[in-house]
Amino acid sequence: MESLTRRGALAGGVALAAAPLLGSAALAQSGPIKVGALFPFSGGLALLGDESYRGVEIAIEERNAAGGVKGRPIQVVRGDAVDPNQAVGEARRLTSVERVTCIFGTFSSSLCLAATQVTELAQIPYFELGAISDPITERGFRYIFRTNATASGFANMMVDSIRDAVAPAYKVDPKSLKVGIIHEDSLYGQTVAGYQKKRVQELGLNLVETLPYSARSVDLTPVVLRLKSAGVDVVLQTSYQNDTVLFFRQMREQGYRPRAAIGAGGGYSLRDTMEAVGAQHMEGALNVDFTQFRTNPAGAPGIEEFVRKYQAKYNMAPRSGHSLCNYMGAVVFLDAMQAASDLRAAAIREAVLAVDKPVGSTATGWGAKFNQAGQNERADPFLMQWQGGELVTVFPASAAMAPVKPVLGTA
Amino acid sequence: MDILVQLIVNGIMLGSMYAIISVGLTLIFGIVRVVNFAHGELLMVGMYATYLLGAKLGLHPYLAAFPVVVLLFVVGALIQRFMIQPLLKAEEHIQIFATVGLSTALVNLALLLFGADLYSLQVPSVRESLRLGGSTLLVGQAAMLLCAVALIGGLHVFMHTTPLGRAVRATAQNRNAALLMGVPVERIYIFAFGLGSACVGLASALIMPLIPVTPTIGSYFVLTAFVVVVLGGMRSLTGAFVGAMIIGIVDSLSGYYIAPDLKEVVYFAIFIAILVFKPTGLFGLGRGTE
Known part of the structure; x- marks a missing residue:
């Protein structure tokens, strides 16, 4: 009995050990x-x-x-x-x-x-x-x-967009624009904002506010009022969906209209965000993200x-x-x-x-x-803009479907 | 100056939102003596119900409040009857575990049914801005403040003038004595839990047009609601209201003058200070009553 068991165990062990070898050998063929x-x-x-x-x-x-x-x-x-x-x-x-x-x-x-x-x-x-x-x-x-x-690619593209897309669309000197960075305070927002600050310095742009906030927040009015009283022209926001919706709603409620808001993908990319905010209020919001579907097929x-x-x-x-x-x-x-x-x-x-x-x-x-x-x-990543309820690629030119519109929201 | 006034107005509006959420928690804690960790999730359930009534039946959230309040009352009563009641004689932490478990289950149920996406109701009339001096507030926020005051006033009247209200207060004060006086304590508990949940139902219908709902929306509110309830002295409705206003204004001011990501630090610091220096809360009845 005992020897039987031992032999069985031995045989089983050999089979087990051999199985993966046999398996992969067999797989290699077909x-x-x-x-x-x-x-x-x-x-x-x-x-x-x-x-x-x-x-x-x-x-x-x-x-x-x-x-x-x-x-x-x-x-x-x-x-x-x-x-x-x-x-x-x-x-x-x-x-x-x-x-x-x-x-x-x-x-x-x-x-x-x-x-x-x-x-x-x-x-x-x-x-x-x-x-x-x-x-x-x-x-x-x-x-x-x-x-x-990568995140640094996103951050650089967002900051570069101020120089390459926003300032030309408004026909102003990029250095005359006051830039505000706002971001949710988890790893995602912190990382992107960190690279943004570095890039803003490299380009010599005028950064006036950096405001982290919790993405779970139910009130972003303090953020909006800080940006408003600092007279920020271009807002760079790294956010999820909830805080994006909240920011756009409260911007409007507090009567704050910057020249441009640029998102880092996340909440800015989603159709639900646009629907929650309302197409007319999201009009002109810029967004840096992976390629979306309204992209020129030639590129x-x-x-x-x-x-x-x-x-x-x-x-x-x-x-x-x-x-x-x-x-x-x-x-x-x-x-x-x-x-x-x-x-x-x-x-x-x-x-x-x-x-x-x-x-x-x-x-x-x-x-x-x-x-x-x-x-x-x-x-x-590409720069996109919400235009008429659609997220349209606007930069670089090879992939663009439309030019950058110099608006944010409608009155 | 304008900004300070605007911040205070915002703080009061935020405070009325916290107040209306905390009322239910105060009731449940004060009467049933259960720390309900699923309170935020009840809010979430109410918000989804309001959303569905609005999106599928076209019901205005303020009208949807009526069925939602009834629904939440039933949900609350069922929780008390089938979850808390069997555990009433167990140690307190067992009940806490039960409500924590319920909260996790509800969040995941919502994820299963609705996904992680947010849903919002478009009710432009509620989001209309009102000008008040130099500051703005929303119609929906003003409605929330009025409802919070009315709800707390109404509950006060109910508790002090009706036989059922008196029975509830008796049960809250001394369970055994109430039992000896012929108060059906277990049924009062079911009623009280239902009532507390119904208050959250009202809150959720008022909040839904202002804030989009996600499965985890409750987790943000419930922490704040706990701070408010403790600040108010655990069982006092007026206390909860004042506590909510304090937290709302602190939230708003510290978000602007200190930093938006540090506002929670500020009011949790206040929370800890209250626990250290006045553990019975601002409106507590003194030691031993908590």
Whole structure:
């Protein structure tokens, strides 16, 4: 009896040990390539997490329809990351249980920062398609790659817009404009505002107020009154949805009309924000963000095709530009995997670093060229403006649908 | 000077919002002696109900207040009957855990049903600005102040002149004595929890046209409401009103003169100071009554 058990255990052990080897050996020949998709599918971030994932889903379906990667279909394993703890747990499951070849993610920076600690140790390439925190690609990791712009890219674009878009539209000297920075006081707002202050100094603009506030606040009148009494002409706001709505409403109620308000994506990008504020009051609000859908297709080839596919698949218009940007990133990385000599991490890294797409050659209008840290250096965000209830790209000129309108709100 | 007046007006308006939310919490705490951590989530439920009535049936939020108040009364009574009642004899912290659990459950239920997006009602008449001297306020804010005063006055009259009100006060003062006098204490508790929730229902209908609703909207208000209730002396409605005004004005002034992100620091500092120097609150009845 005893020997039987021992023998059984031994046999089982051998089988267990051999299974992954057999599995991966078999997979290497044929069978699907497993890739992970790590996004917040439930919880507070679920809406945009899901919207982001849809872009990945479309890219993978497209790829599979075209014969997959190296002649093998791609199979997605989803991981639900509600918070950083769960992101770590799901990253472990994807790398060690599901044994995925790579992971696409994550929408949120804190989730990405947590999950990549696991994937870097496991030497699984992590493709970030949406999180903007700069440190993600500043930690010296070898297997993290990011297609989208970073927080500093957003901040620089916002400040540069004062010089390149706002001042020309009003036909004034940019240095004559009083600039106010307001931001919600979590990591997101603090980071972007920090880079903004640096950039404002570099350009020699006139910064008169910097006001952090809590995004959960139910009253931003003190912020509005501070800006009003300082006579701020251009407001740079880094905000979520709730505080954006509140700021626009209370600006109007307090009779404060700056020449321009520029948002850092977030709350400014969402249609719900515009609807809550009212199209006529949101008119002219500027916004720096990833590519949205009202972009000139000449500067973003494939954008119309993407919208068509999205509508056919989900039976609705895209809810935000997140799906498009994740789609673009997933396409770039799937192409790189196809071009790689094999599907081991080192080969994928080599192939990603070899990618070279000029600006204006992808569905988002970005290019793709990765530095040694894994950051795409050709992914500047665009400047958009709310015009007649639509968020329209206004800068740079190659992607613009309309010129910048020198207004904010209607009387 | 204009700005100072405007800030004080804003503070009073903010205070009336805090007041109307805190009334229910004060009632529930003062009578049932339960610290209701799900209070903010009841507000959220009321706001979604107001939103649905407005968006689907086109009901003005002030009319929607009537069904929402009834709905919240029922919800509150059910919570008391099926959650708190079975735990009444347990230790206090067990009841607190129960309400914390309820709060988490409600937030996640809202996330499931409505997602993390915000919903707002477009009621332009409520957002109309009124000019008052050199300062502005909204019609909806003025309505809130009037309702807060009326609600507190009405509750005072109810508590002091009707038999049911007297029974409620008796239960609050001494549960066992009230029981001996033939007051159906358990039913009074159910009524009181319902009444407290109904007050939040009124608050939510008044707030909905001013502030968009999200699943986590309650968490912001509930902390402030706790400060207000403690400041007011835990069980005093007038105290809660005055406490709310103080917090509203401090909130508004410190947001402007100190920094918008530090206003919570200021009024939580006041909160701690009150706990240290006058633990029974500004309108408390003295030691041992809390």
